[in-house]
Amino acid sequence: xxxxxxxxxITLAVLAGYVWTVWVRHRELMRAAxxxx
Amino acid sequence: MLxxxxxxxxxxxxxxLALVVAPVEAFQGEPYRILYVHVPSVVTAYVxxxxxxxxxxxxxxxxxxxxxxxxxxxxxxxxxxxxxVLITGPIWGKPVWGAWWTWDARLTTALILWFIFAGYxxxxxxxxxxxxxxxxxxxxxxxxxxxxxxxxxxxxxxxHPQPTVFRPEGPALPASMLAILLFNMAAFVITYLALLRxxxxxxVLRDQLRAGAAA
Numbered sequence: 001x002x003x004x005x006x007x008x009x010i011t012l013a014v015l016a017g018y019v020w021t022v023w024v025r026h027r028e029l030m031r032a033a034x035x036x037x
Numbered sequence: 038m039l040x041x042x043x044x045x046x047x048x049x050x051x052x053x054l055a056l057v058v059a060p061v062e063a064f065q066g067e068p069y070r071i072l073y074v075h076v077p078s079v080v081t082a083y084v085x086x087x088x089x090x091x092x093x094x095x096x097x098x099x100x101x102x103x104x105x106x107x108x109x110x111x112x113x114x115x116x117x118x119x120x121x122v123l124i125t126g127p128i129w130g131k132p133v134w135g136a137w138w139t140w141d142a143r144l145t146t147a148l149i150l151w152f153i154f155a156g157y158x159x160x161x162x163x164x165x166x167x168x169x170x171x172x173x174x175x176x177x178x179x180x181x182x183x184x185x186x187x188x189x190x191x192x193x194x195x196x197h198p199q200p201t202v203f204r205p206e207g208p209a210l211p212a213s214m215l216a217i218l219l220f221n222m223a224a225f226v227i228t229y230l231a232l233l234r235x236x237x238x239x240x241v242l243r244d245q246l247r248a249g250a251a252a
Binding site for chain 2: 001003004006007008010011012014015017018022025026029032033
């Protein structure tokens, strides 16, 4: 069962990590767009 | 935003179904549950790289930036899901095969695909926006590895099992397992579509900011 738990935790962590990078990029772009205005 | 919320609901629901509701498999026992994240990750990676392939061809034909953006963003997402395939596969292999990794045709061709698209993403990152044409050629050639991965387990003798869902005779899984697997596939593909849309919007904004800075 520990293999199953590890597989699911890593999957969710990788997806959450990617979503976080998208969020960081979003924040940076919004800041850059705000500065331009 | 609706797609993102849907993905945020469907993925945890799929995890619950896979870990709690799905029946135990008689031969493998509990480790088979990794199927419910491994196979959806494979399917989503295939979908993503197919979009990259089509986007790259359209970009070479029409030279419109939107096709280049679509190819680039989809490749990035495909690489995320392919990474999940290459992580969950060995975690499943260890308790079932007794080995984390074996250099059989399917595993090796999947690893080659990962390196091809790692190269593709590095080319894009280091060359800037003008890398579109070269990147499109890399993506089109690299995509040829996808059917090779799928057919390697069918045509060659591999330790990796043959396809259990996408096969000419129909799925080999019992209905209770197949339904949960299809649910998870849908959840992963919707997650891909939600993130694809979000990243495409970001790339449009980035291009507008670049154009504004250059003017």
